[in-house]
Amino acid sequence: MESYEMFWEKALEELQVTISNSSYSTFITQLKPVDVVGSKLVLVTKSELFASEVATRLHDKIITALKNAGTGITEIGLFVGSAEDYLNNKDAVAADNQSEPVDDTPINPKYTFDTFVVGQSNRFMCAAAKAVADAPGENYNPLFIYGGTGLGKTHIMNAIANHIKANNPLKNVLYASCEKFVRELIMNIRQGKAYTKVGIDFVNKYRNADVLIIDDVQFLAGKQSAQEEFFHMFNQLYSKKKQIVLSADCLPKEIEISDRLKTRFEGGLMAQVLPPDIETKIAILQKKAEMRKYIISLDVALYLAERSDSDVRSLEGMLNKVIFASMLHECPITIDLAKEALKESAGEESREEALTSDTIIDAVCSFYKISKMDLIGKKKNKEIVEPRQICCYLMTELLSIPLVTIGQALGGRDHTTVIHARNKIASLQKENSRIATEVKDLKNLILKK
DSSP: OOHHHHHHHHHHHHHHHHSOHHHHHHTGGGOEEEEEETTEEEEEESOHHHHHHHHHHTHHHHHHHHHHTTOOOOEEEEEESOHHHHHHHHHHHHHHHHHSOOOSSOOOTTOOSTTSOOOTTTHHHHHHHHHHHHSTTTSSSSEEEEOOTTSSHHHHHHHHHHHHHHHOTTSOEEEEEHHHHHHHHHHHHHTTOTTSHHHHHHHHHHHTOSEEEEEOGGGGTTOHHHHHHHHHHHHHHHHTTOEEEEEESSOGGGSSSOHHHHHHHTTSEEEEOOOOOHHHHHHHHHHHHHHTTOOOOHHHHHHHHHHSOSSHHHHHHHHHHHHHHHHHHTOOOOHHHHHHHHHHTHHHHHHHHHOOHHHHHHHHHHHHTOOHHHHHSSOOSHHHHHHHHHHHHHHHHHOOSOHHHHHHHTTSOOHHHHHHHHHHHHHHHHHOHHHHHHHHHHHHHHHTO
16 A cells, blocks of 8 residues: 555545545545645546635634644645556646646636625725825835625735736835735744845845735734844834735734734735625625626525525635535525535534534633633633633634623633733744644544544
8 A cells, every 4th residue: 555545544544534424425436546746745636616625614623633644744746637647747746736836725717806795894995006006105004904804805905916017017026914924934043044135135025025914913912033033124114115915814012012012014005904895795796607608697695695605715615615505406596505505514513613612712721621711811820821711712613703702701811811822822832842732632632422
């Protein structure tokens, strides 16, 4: 048996437990491992739409299963076709992958102003973004976009980048996640490269941008060295009248960063994006369906809009289920099909809905042998603070609820405290094997209850 087959067999054992039977039989059983490239497992799928559904719905769970099985695999690649097709084209695929370095956060060409649906909730933000894209560096510098997750911040930032690149091809437009920026900086410092050519190249890559677009700057919270570098980078770009666009899930004053960074973030234009109203949800559904060559009627769009959460991402997830059901059953999209599609996926969702903040709090208290009163209370000794932060991290990972709600469940803490705890545990897992093991064990206990 090849190594990739052994890795997949190990992952299947966990996937049978962690996902619903319908998802396992519909998707997982149709995937076949064909290769291992570095730390990436290559799986073949039967169609592009099938691959899209796997990537959208099950990617993270497959990666988690591979990691928990101790395979050393950290990523998967989906190849559309048969195992024979892959083997016949393996050299060409490898050559394509090597011809251009992979960027963690490349600019997505599909995210443009034309594909962005404007409604009452995002009209101001979209107008500000267009003004910046039309005249980068001249007005509204920096542009700071803030709002909850899944509301379109990443789409609009990519749209700014695509618009500028199309109309000002000579401008150096750099788009990156804040997590990537911090990770690169820490890596350079740890490996002693901060003052070598590698370190200087890293600094210059960001400081030489004509337009710098950084997503999720709340990731800077609690990271002093990253804040210091970001501050000097910001100043240099601003003094040269280079455009800076930033996004976060909250206002600058609510992020755990230095006051001098807060004042700079607040020095331009701040634009909030709010959850879409029902009319905007319908327009988004019909637009996204049209982009995928499908048509959904007003009554189907209204049915989905009324049952979706407040974010665009969940709305698109529901649409994906309905489109996949249409393809699977080879029939047009109707109300009955939509109801059936959402019913079929309820098995997987019921597992997630069964999880509550109390479930996670109880599991953490039992694991660390501490009382719930201590966990959600005000004690600041390490024996309590660390489990509290791990509990906070697990709640952000496993529950689809606002950060404010998580803070309330943990004794009325504000969402900046939640962000700090989440980021700290995420970082500690990479440095501290004990923390990583305990978080993994706790997650397994919670998911298997």
